[in-house]
Amino acid sequence: xxxxxxxxxxxxxxxxxxxxxxxxxxxxxxxxxxxxxxxxxxxxxxxxxxxxxxxxxxxxxxxxxxxxxxxxxxxxxxxxxxxxxxxxxxxxxxxxxxxxxxxxxxxxxxxxxxxxxxxxxxxxxxxxxxxxxxxxxxxxxxxxxxxxxxxxxxxxxxxxxxxxxxxxxxxxxxxxxxxxxxxxxxxxxxxxxxxxxxxxxxxxxxxxxxxxxxxxxxxxxxxxxxxxxxxxxxxx
Amino acid sequence: xxxxxxxxxxxxxxxxxxxxxxxxxxxxxxxxxxxxxxxxxxxxxxxxxxxxxxxxxxxxxxxxxxxxxxxxxxxxxxxxxxxxxxxxxxxxxxxxxxxxxxxxxxxxxxxxxxxxxxxxxxxxxxxxxxxxxxxxxxxxxxxxxxxxxxxxxxxxxxxxxxxxxxxxxxxxxxxxxxxxxxxxxxxxxxxxxxxxxxxxxxxxxxxxxxxxxxxxxxxxxxxxxxxxxxxxxxxxxxxxxxxxxxxxxxxxxxxxxxxxxxxxxxxxxxxxxxxxxxxxxxxxxxxxxxxxxxxxxxxxxxxxxxxxxxxxxxxxxxxxxxxxxxxxxxxxxxxxxxxxxxxxxxxxxxxxxxxxxxxxxxxxxxxxxxxxxxxxxxxxxxxxxxxxxxxxxxxxxxxxxxxxxxxxxxxxxxxxxxxxxxxxxxxxxxxxxxxxxxxxxxxxxxxxxxxxxxxxxxxxxxxxxxxxxxxxxxxxxxxxxxxxxxxxxxxxxxxxxxxxxxxxxxxxxxxxxxxxxxxxxxxxxxxxxxxxxxxxxxxxxxxxxxxxxxxxxxxxxxxxxxxxxxxxxxxxxxxxxxxxxxxxxxxxxxxxxxxxxxxxxxxxxxxxxxxxxxxxxxxxxxxxxxxxxxxxxxx
Ligand SMILES: Nc1ncnc2c1ncn2[C@@H]1O[C@H](COP(=O)(O)OP(=O)(O)OP(=O)(O)O)[C@@H](O)[C@H]1O
Ligand SMILES: [Mg+2]
Numbered sequence: 001x002x003x004x005x006x007x008x009x010x011x012x013x014x015x016x017x018x019x020x021x022x023x024x025x026x027x028x029x030x031x032x033x034x035x036x037x038x039x040x041x042x043x044x045x046x047x048x049x050x051x052x053x054x055x056x057x058x059x060x061x062x063x064x065x066x067x068x069x070x071x072x073x074x075x076x077x078x079x080x081x082x083x084x085x086x087x088x089x090x091x092x093x094x095x096x097x098x099x100x101x102x103x104x105x106x107x108x109x110x111x112x113x114x115x116x117x118x119x120x121x122x123x124x125x126x127x128x129x130x131x132x133x134x135x136x137x138x139x140x141x142x143x144x145x146x147x148x149x150x151x152x153x154x155x156x157x158x159x160x161x162x163x164x165x166x167x168x169x170x171x172x173x174x175x176x177x178x179x180x181x182x183x184x185x186x187x188x189x190x191x192x193x194x195x196x197x198x199x200x201x202x203x204x205x206x207x208x209x210x211x212x213x214x215x216x217x218x219x220x221x222x223x224x225x226x227x228x229x230x231x232x233x234x235x236x
Numbered sequence: 237x238x239x240x241x242x243x244x245x246x247x248x249x250x251x252x253x254x255x256x257x258x259x260x261x262x263x264x265x266x267x268x269x270x271x272x273x274x275x276x277x278x279x280x281x282x283x284x285x286x287x288x289x290x291x292x293x294x295x296x297x298x299x300x301x302x303x304x305x306x307x308x309x310x311x312x313x314x315x316x317x318x319x320x321x322x323x324x325x326x327x328x329x330x331x332x333x334x335x336x337x338x339x340x341x342x343x344x345x346x347x348x349x350x351x352x353x354x355x356x357x358x359x360x361x362x363x364x365x366x367x368x369x370x371x372x373x374x375x376x377x378x379x380x381x382x383x384x385x386x387x388x389x390x391x392x393x394x395x396x397x398x399x400x401x402x403x404x405x406x407x408x409x410x411x412x413x414x415x416x417x418x419x420x421x422x423x424x425x426x427x428x429x430x431x432x433x434x435x436x437x438x439x440x441x442x443x444x445x446x447x448x449x450x451x452x453x454x455x456x457x458x459x460x461x462x463x464x465x466x467x468x469x470x471x472x473x474x475x476x477x478x479x480x481x482x483x484x485x486x487x488x489x490x491x492x493x494x495x496x497x498x499x500x501x502x503x504x505x506x507x508x509x510x511x512x513x514x515x516x517x518x519x520x521x522x523x524x525x526x527x528x529x530x531x532x533x534x535x536x537x538x539x540x541x542x543x544x545x546x547x548x549x550x551x552x553x554x555x556x557x558x559x560x561x562x563x564x565x566x567x568x569x570x571x572x573x574x575x576x577x578x579x580x581x582x583x584x585x586x587x588x589x590x591x592x593x594x595x596x597x598x599x600x601x602x603x604x605x606x607x608x609x610x611x612x613x614x615x616x617x618x619x620x621x622x623x624x625x626x627x628x629x630x631x632x633x634x635x636x637x638x639x640x641x642x643x644x645x646x647x648x649x650x651x652x653x654x655x656x657x658x659x660x661x662x663x664x665x666x667x668x669x670x671x672x673x674x675x676x677x678x679x680x681x682x683x684x685x686x687x688x689x690x691x692x693x694x695x696x697x698x699x700x701x702x703x704x705x706x707x708x709x710x711x712x713x714x715x716x717x718x719x720x721x722x723x724x725x726x727x728x729x730x731x732x733x734x735x736x737x738x739x740x741x742x743x744x745x746x747x748x749x750x751x752x753x754x755x756x757x758x759x760x761x762x763x764x765x766x767x768x769x770x771x772x773x774x775x776x777x778x779x780x781x782x783x784x785x786x787x788x789x790x791x792x793x794x795x796x797x798x799x800x801x802x803x804x805x806x807x808x809x810x811x812x813x814x815x816x817x818x819x820x821x822x823x824x825x826x827x828x829x830x831x832x833x834x835x836x837x838x839x840x841x842x843x844x845x846x847x848x849x850x851x852x853x854x855x856x857x858x859x860x861x862x863x864x865x866x867x868x869x870x871x
Contacts, residue, residue, distance in 0.1 A: 048739060070738045079739070086736035090728040099729055102722050103741035146740060 001026045001185055002047075002078070002154045007056035009039070009046050009209075016042040018209035020056075024154055029176050029186040031196040031217070034206035035229065040189045041083055043206070044156045048080045049073045060153060075104060077153035081143045081160060087131040093118075093142050094127035100150050117145045121175060137168040144175065148184065155179065156187040161195045173199040197221065205229070241369035242490040243483060248375040248444075250462075250482020251382035255437035257459035257466075257474040258389055259430035263315075264468065266402045266426040268327035270652055273314055273338040275456035276345070277431050278438030281307035282447040283345055285439045286354035296359055304435045310341070311431020312424055319423045322834050328651060329834060332597060332791065335784050336830030343824035353446035356439060378440045385436055386475055389429065393471050402426055453780070454498075457663060458485070460656045461501045465508055468652060495671055498663040505660055506645055513649050555712075555799065559705045563698055572769065573813055575701045578708045579765035581805035584789045585715055585798055586758030591787075592796020593727035594751040595734070596651045600642075600658030601759050602783035603665040604635045608763020609773035611635075613684040614675055624687035624694075624768070628707065631764035632757040639756020643749035662780050669775035681774025684767040704765050711761065712798050718754070727751055731796070781823065788826050791833055794840030804840070 002024040009017040017039040024030050032040055045051040047058055049070040058066045060076055068076070079100075088096050094114050101110045118124040121141045131139055140160055147155050157176075161169050169192065176186045176199045190196055196203060196217065203220040205212040207229045213220060220226055256274055263271045285303035288294045294302070314337050318330045325333070360373030393399035401422045404412040413419060438452060445451055459478060466477020481504070488500045559578070563571055587601050611631040615622055646657040669676045676682055686693040687703055694700055718724055726747045729737040738744045767773045785808045793804030807829075812822040833840060 050735070050738070069743075071741050071743050074739065074741045082736065082739070086733040086739075088729045088732040088736065090732050091725060095725060099725055099742070100740040102725065103743075107722070146736075150741070 002060050002187075003058075004043075004047065005057045007043065007046060007058065008054045009042050009051055010054045015209050017046065017206075020206065020209065020211055022204060022211075024185050024187060026153075026185060027180050027183045028201040029180045029188055029199050031200035031203040032187055032189045032206060033191070033193075033196055033203060033220075034212070037208075038206045039209040040206055041158055042209075044080055044158050044187070044189065047073075047156065048078060071103075074100070074150060074152070078156065079147040079150055079152035079154075080156040081147050081158055083158040083162075085139055085143065087139055087142060087146075089131055091130070092127065093123065093129055093131065093134070096131065096142055097127075097145050097149055100146055104150060106150075113149055117149045120178070121145050122171070137164050140164065140168075140172075141175075144172075148179065152184060154185040154187060156189075158189050159191065160188070161190045161192045169195050193221070238368065238490060240366060242486045244369065244371055244375065245490075246483030246486030247479060248378050248482070249486060250479035251379050251386075252437045252441055252455060252478075253459040253462045253482050254386060254475045254478030255382055255433050255440075256455055257462045257478050258386060258471065259433035259437075260456075260459065261463060261468065261471060261474045262389070262393070262402070262426055262430040262433075264652070266406045267315075267318070267330070267423065268406065269318065269334065270327075270331040270655060271314075271334050271430065272331065272456070273311075273334040273341060274431070274434045274459075275452035276338040276341040277307050277310050277314075278434040278441070278455070279447060279452040280310055280341060280345055280438070281435030282356065282438035282442040282452070283349040283354055286356045286442055286447060287349055289357060290354070296357070300439050303439050304432050307435020307438065308428045308432040311427045311434070314431075315423055315427025317831070319420070322831070325834055328595070328597060331655070332787055333831055333834060335787065336827040338827070339781070339784060339823045339830075340827030343821065343827070353448040354442065355446055356442035358443045374443055381436070381440065385433060389433065390471055390475075392429070398422070398425060454663075457498070457659060458501060461505050461660065464505045464653060464656055467514055496667060498660065498667050502657075502660040502664045505657055509645050509649065509653060509657070513653070551799070555802075556709060559709065563701060569810070569813060571697045571701050573809065575697070575704045575769040576766065577805055577809045578701075578704045578802075579762055579769050580786075580789070580809050581802045582708050582711050582762035582765055583759050584786060584793065584801035584805045585711065586755045586762060587786055588790045588793065588795050588797065588801045588804075589715060589719075589727075589758070590751055590755035591790055592794075593724075593731045594647075594748045594755075595731055596647070596654055596748065596752075597787060598658045598752070598755070599655060599780065599783050599787075600661040601755075601786050602778035602780065603658075603662045604639065604756050604759035605763035605766060605778040605782070606665050606669065606773065606775070607631070607635050607638070608760035608765075609684065609767025609770075609777070610669065610676060610682070611760065612764035612767040613682045613773050616685040616687070617682070621688055621691070623691075624689050624703065627687070628761055628764050631760040635760025635763070636753045636757030639759075640749060640753035643752035643756075647748045647752060648745045659780070662783060666775045666779065676775065679775060681772055681777070684771050684773055686771075687768050700769060704769060707761070707765055711758065715758070715798055723747075723750065785826055788830050788833075790840075791830065792840055794843060797840070800840055 004020065004022040007017055007020045008015060020039070020043065022032075032043065034040055042051060046053045047065070049065075049068050049072070053066050056066065057064065060078060063076060065073055065076060065078070088099070091099070097114045097117060098107070098110045101107050101113060114127070115124065118127055121144065123138055123141050123145065126134060126138060131142065134142070140163075144155075144157065144160060147157075161172055164172060173195060176188060179186055180201070188196065188200060200217050202214065203217050204214045205220060205223075205226050212229055213223050213226050215223070256278065260271055260274055263269055281303040284306045285299045288299035288302060289296065314334065317337070318325075318333060322330065322333060358374040360377050362373040364371040364373075393402065401412070401417040402425070404415065404417055405419060405422050409419060437455070438447065441447065441451065441455065458481060462477035462481040463474055464477070465481055466473030466475070481501070484504070485497055485500060489497060492500075562574055583601060583605055587598060591597050608631040611634055612627050615627050615630055642657060642661065643654075646654040670678055686695045687700070688694070689703065694703055719727070726737070726742050729740070729742055730744055730747055734744055763778070770777075789804030789808045790801065791804070792807050793800030793802070808826065811825060815822055815825075
């Protein structure tokens, strides 16, 4: 489905992502983990057109995407969220959710789709509010809603679990499983091992821009190289 | 031999551009601030040197050293103001503050020194004749001094720890701090070095041409153009761009017409931006859209939700009633002042929408207003009896198209290029207006005949007032409708979180172009109104100073707010009238208020209003609590 081959992103002398390859199949949740500064966000930025890859191929269902604008990439079926909250403060939740549809010229059915997505995420009662009036966890959900409303083939979530309560994380996990069941693949970047282990079908570990390991969550959890590079340092 | 002469002249002037430009680049690379005060700082130094030599009889080298120190300290004062007094403002806002500082400094120069242009004596008065060409000793001196200064700066930036620290600061302040960079010291050093370079150019220029404020502004603009040419990010680019532009414009002046010098510069800027947006020596940017958070700090004004909201409707009715009733209320100002005010408010609305939503600022709105006013004058003269709404339409559409073109070329790039292009536009419009005399009346300008509505020419002040008032109200309603449309939502998205807007399918740079085109159109509309009210338009009426004042109006009123635009326009129109135009004082006051607004009320009027409401509510809550003081204990 989404395939990344030999992706390299260099900032001056620093190779934030270094010859990294990744394949995401249809309808799965794939965890991309790694210590701070490993290059996870940069990978997402490169995939979605925010950073120009120095090298490498990116394609979605065979269609090449490297070098395209964020707008074209969204249209092709890739949507994302950001590590730092990025809601539009001057608009209500429903306007926030509807704008991507408007921007892609699909505003006709927007009221219906906004309602549907909001129900799916359990924020149906918040549509008339502004983001500043919402608790933090709900804002994160609105961001996810904004990303999935265009029905992308793959949605890339950059640390959606950061700052959530455990109940909210459980809900997030359910949302991601639902998405996968409905054939939307999820790339989950997060530092919370429990969230990753509970939600993901596969996990890829990135360290200093390079792939360190890949496999099933339970194997990754026990991989000594991963533990040494990452799990052993701060996480249980 | 003319070629030799022109090349030599070009190298001398190019060396000066490089000095000024390098100073601008140093500040920009370290702080992301575009320093518009560089010209005023250079003028300060030149005045200092000239006065010390002429009045105090100091020898040239001593006077120059003192002048450089004065220039550097002035720059350091500005840098400290930005870093310590306004630490939380965005680079864009800081750049605006340098404009205000420049105004105030210009006024201070006029107070401290003289109104008269000054000349600094030359060091070497020898002349070498090679064929027809005359190579002046002072020119050689300038080239030598500039080469030494540029070399030293280059070495400082690229080879020393200080240079490294400066570069690290521009990338990421937090990381730089972590690595032990003293942000304060580096900032001071940056501004000191940069301003010393500007001061040096001022002192050197002062021996060629008489020093006055406007000369340095012209040189500053040329050096901005040189930076666009060479690539904004690189030191080498600043030097190469300066020399290239100096030589090129010397040849244009020699073989073509010196009257179109600025237009030529503008054309170069545009061509370079189309062909090689990152400059001749620059490299394309790696990061297409920044991955971090939004920079907008001002309160996020909500989209006005519904036309039926009673508060909104009430505000509208009160506003309209006030505008209608104004001629019948006793007050100290003549009615025409208020016609000017409302016409200015229309332009302020245009800039406010652009600054508030696209998050860029334009120095070219004065030029657009000038165009609109000329359209009004020329259309009414050539097409006698043309209906005024038609005039407004022509002015609006014409300037909107120009804005679309300019925006299309420059807004794909970072805001710096756009700001520079709009700055250049100001000078191009003046230059062209001076040259096409048949149409514009040259330096004297052209009268704007009375507006005609339904076949009747409106001549009395009252009629014109109501005409302008009607036009303004229609404009304000139109602008609010626009903000409620899909376009308005795109702009709010870009303002609040541009990165998310890009990710969610909004074509950010295209929308900025649309916003600038709309803004330009409204500016032309306001310009036609202004010209009609004043009944005359000339090439210098709405220059750079006017554009800066307009930015102030928007900032005072709070960018993005329509009532705020009226308030801001009232501020900038009524203050000079009330001060009865004490020479330059209004400028100084404007410059200072720009800084003060950023200190006490970033976000302008709406921010003050919302803070006042919060305070009132908190007070009320406090009072309720004291009244029920015992409940806490009971609970
Ligand atoms: N625009 C940029 N310019 C220069 N360096 C950058 C840029 N963006 C990221 N980097 C660097 O690239 C490296 C990878 O950063 P990235 O944000 O991708 O890490 P991450 O894995 O997402 O870390 P975290 O878990 O902290 O979010 C870091 O060293 C970072 O400093
Ligand atoms: Mg990250």
